[in-house]
Amino acid sequence: xxxxxxxxxxxxxxxxxxxxxxxxxxxxxxxxxxxxxxxxxxxxxxxxxxxxxxxxxxxxxxxxxxxxxxxxxxxxxxxxxxxxxxxxxxxxxxxxxxxxxxxxxxxxxxxxxxxxxxxxxxxxxxxxxxxxxxxxxxxxxxxxxxxxxxxxxxxxxxxxxxxxxxxxxxxxxxxxxxxxxxxxxxxxxxxxxxxxxxxxxxxxxxxxxxxxxxxxxxxxxxxxxxxxxxxxxxxxxxxxxxxxxxxxxxxxxxxxxxxxxxxxxxxxxxxxxxxxxxxxxxxxxxxxxxxxxxxxxxxxx
Amino acid sequence: xxxxxxxxxxxxxxxxxxxxxxxxxxxxxxxxxxxxxxxxxxxxxxxxxxxxxxxxxxxxxxxxxxxxxxxxxxxxxxxxxxxxxxxxxxxxxxxxxxxxxxxxxxxxxxxxxxxxxxxxxxxxxxxxxxxxxxxxxxxxxxxxxxxxxxxxxxxxxxxxxxxxxxxxxxxxxxxxxxxxxxxxxxxxxxxxxxxxxxxxxxxxxxxxxxxxxxxxxxxxxxxxxxxxxxxxxxxxxxxxxxxxxxxxxxxxxxxxxxxxxxxxxxxxxxxxxxxxxxxxxxxxxxxxxxxxxxxxxxxxxxxxxxxxxxxxxxxxxxxxxxxxxxxx
Numbered sequence: 001x002x003x004x005x006x007x008x009x010x011x012x013x014x015x016x017x018x019x020x021x022x023x024x025x026x027x028x029x030x031x032x033x034x035x036x037x038x039x040x041x042x043x044x045x046x047x048x049x050x051x052x053x054x055x056x057x058x059x060x061x062x063x064x065x066x067x068x069x070x071x072x073x074x075x076x077x078x079x080x081x082x083x084x085x086x087x088x089x090x091x092x093x094x095x096x097x098x099x100x101x102x103x104x105x106x107x108x109x110x111x112x113x114x115x116x117x118x119x120x121x122x123x124x125x126x127x128x129x130x131x132x133x134x135x136x137x138x139x140x141x142x143x144x145x146x147x148x149x150x151x152x153x154x155x156x157x158x159x160x161x162x163x164x165x166x167x168x169x170x171x172x173x174x175x176x177x178x179x180x181x182x183x184x185x186x187x188x189x190x191x192x193x194x195x196x197x198x199x200x201x202x203x204x205x206x207x208x209x210x211x212x213x214x215x216x217x218x219x220x221x222x223x224x225x226x227x228x229x230x231x232x233x234x235x236x237x238x239x240x241x242x243x244x245x246x247x248x249x250x251x252x253x254x255x256x257x258x259x260x261x262x263x264x265x266x267x268x269x270x271x272x273x274x275x276x277x278x279x280x281x282x283x284x285x286x287x288x289x290x291x292x293x294x295x296x297x298x299x300x301x
Numbered sequence: 302x303x304x305x306x307x308x309x310x311x312x313x314x315x316x317x318x319x320x321x322x323x324x325x326x327x328x329x330x331x332x333x334x335x336x337x338x339x340x341x342x343x344x345x346x347x348x349x350x351x352x353x354x355x356x357x358x359x360x361x362x363x364x365x366x367x368x369x370x371x372x373x374x375x376x377x378x379x380x381x382x383x384x385x386x387x388x389x390x391x392x393x394x395x396x397x398x399x400x401x402x403x404x405x406x407x408x409x410x411x412x413x414x415x416x417x418x419x420x421x422x423x424x425x426x427x428x429x430x431x432x433x434x435x436x437x438x439x440x441x442x443x444x445x446x447x448x449x450x451x452x453x454x455x456x457x458x459x460x461x462x463x464x465x466x467x468x469x470x471x472x473x474x475x476x477x478x479x480x481x482x483x484x485x486x487x488x489x490x491x492x493x494x495x496x497x498x499x500x501x502x503x504x505x506x507x508x509x510x511x512x513x514x515x516x517x518x519x520x521x522x523x524x525x526x527x528x529x530x531x532x533x534x535x536x537x538x539x540x541x542x543x544x545x546x547x548x549x550x551x552x553x554x555x556x557x558x559x560x561x562x563x564x565x566x567x568x569x570x571x572x573x574x575x576x577x578x579x580x581x582x583x584x585x586x587x588x589x590x591x592x593x594x595x596x597x598x599x600x601x602x603x604x605x606x607x608x609x610x611x612x613x614x615x616x617x618x619x620x621x622x623x624x625x626x627x628x629x
Contacts, residue, residue, distance in 0.1 A: 080497070082493065082496075082497075101501075102496045102497065103496050103499050103500055103501045103502070104499075106496070106497055106498060106499035107499040111497065111498070111499075112497050113497070114493070114494070114497070118491045118493060118494035118497075119494075120486070120487050120490035120491055120494060120495075121490055121626040122486070122489075122490055122623050122626055123483065123486055123487060123490060127483055127486075128487075130480070130483065131483055131484065131487050131495065131498055131500075132498045134498075134499050136480045137480075138479045138480030138481060139479075139480045139481050139483075139484055139500070140481065141476075141481055141508050144475075144476055144479035144480060144481030144482070145472060145475035145476050145479060145481075146475075147475070147479065150479070150480060154480065177622075177623065177626050179626030180626065190494075193498065194497075194498075196498070197498055197499055
């Protein structure tokens with residue numbers, strides 16, 4: 001296993017760099033891989049996402065947290081091209097991504113997973129993995145029916161798929177239909193499949209949701225492993241404890257805006273965050289509605 | 302009651318010209334729906350394009366049949382593009398609505414009075430449009446089949462038709478086991494997942510639509526060549542639904558599914574019809590008139606298919622375990 005409970009050199013480096021930054025929302029990072037400016041997405045009159053400025057440091061594990069309905073997944077969809085914002089600009093590795101279709105975003109090295117796991121049920125686990133490899137000659141219709149044109153590349157793709165399955169302890173399942181896997185195994189498969197694309201930035205939408213505690217630990221190790229191999233990880237989560245464990249930097253969203261960011265320890269003490277996120281539970285009656293809960297977040301800002 | 306005749310008729314039809322036409326249409330549906338998950342409910346429009354290309358080029362324009370075949374292919378690709386460009390960005394059920402409407406538009410267009418000089422209106426196009434093909438028939442003029450009721454012409458069409466089916470089956474087999482086939486099956490399972498892995502799914506869906514449409518168009522060409530007559534009301538949506546029935550009968554996303562499905566479908570349909578016919582003539586069944594046979598055989602075949610869907614929903618070749626995974 002690439003990662004252990006001890007912090008690897010890249011983790012230490014990322015945390016050392018980030019520790020010097022002030023904890024202001026929208027603070028510029030020394031080496032950003034992803035920069036978003038004034039990204040706005042409205043559904044009717046409601047602004048689901050209204051992000052003025054945010055940057056993600058290269059080589060870090062950055063968590064995007066916030067209460068339900070904060071706009072985290074919508075922001076993810078916008079950044080990866082699966083949804084179109086009303087306005088805004090964002091760049092990946094300095095390249096403007098507004099208007100770029102989602103498949104091109106993935107090819108550029110920014111690959112996402114989904115909150116509701118999308119294992120391709122009636123494909124084998126190995127085929128799910130092989131689908132992730134880019135630039136396959138056999139995927140072009142003109143040469144696909146001539147196996148000799150793609151056989152050697154297919155062998156290389158398969159070998160890489162098996163190595164990744166091995167790393168995610170999924171190799172014994174390679175011949176099974178992905179639809180026969182458990183929820184946690186599907187999360188693992190989706191993560192491993194995303195790595196087949198060779199991403200520079202991997203964006204995980206609630207990788208730990210619905211996964212049992214034992215598997216969660218192994219998922220966390222895999223996420224750390226990705227960072228140690230040079231990838232940047234941005235993930236959505238709403239469980240603060242989980243975030244505290246693995247992230248180098250935390251960005252907090254509420255009501256579509258970035259309300260705080262900083263190292264996990266500092267963010268958890270931030271009053272705006274506590275108001276938006278944790279506050280409502282312990283000192284309010286349970287009968288109060290969710291609206292008043294998020295309204296508190298706005299006041300906190 | 303001549304049971305031998307019933308059986309002979311059934312076997313003649315189950316591998317006959319009509320079975321070949323429906324097999325080709327069903328192979329197209331299998332490519333679009335079975336492998337890619339595209340609900341093309343307008344497959345009959347592609348069949349009509351094939352048949353009318355032959356009719357228009359050979360009879361109306363007086364040109365060669367060998368020109369009609371490439372023209373039919375080009376027309377089929379154009380139809381697929383017209384259908385696909387606006388609808389393939391939509392969700393699957395919208396494609397179904399648009400394609401069924403498009404197939405009816407094609408039928409109304411070919412029977413329209415305004416285009417009667419070219420397309421023949423409601424009477425369609427009649428004439429020796431398949432002559433160039435039949436001239437190549439290697440069987441002697443006085444040829445008689447020892448068994449099965451094929452005319453010399455039908456036998457020639459059947460032999461060439463099944464050869465064509467065999468070649469296309471080989472192509473489909475090569476395609477679906479390639480990485481290209483993996484991508485389209487992935488699209489069937491979850492398009493967004495495939496997009497997130499960097500594939501331009503729109504292009505793949507278009508390729509599958511064109512390819513499946515071309516198979517239907519070849520069925521239409523065989524239709525025109527074998528029957529030497531094309532009429533607009535041959536191309537009703539029922540043809541599409543029979544093609545879907547054949548795919549489900551054989552097993553969706555199975556290479557040999559449409560072949561076996563088509564053979565069984567036509568065997569059952571003809572067998573039930575001929576059997577009832579004989580039974581009425583022999584006086585076994587006295588509450589039916591010979592004119593009732595048409596609807597009754599469809600009722601009985603429909604019943605049989607319902608039982609199949611209940612007890613073997615995966616079709617002949619399907620894998621029940623695989624079908625159970627559908628709930629994702």
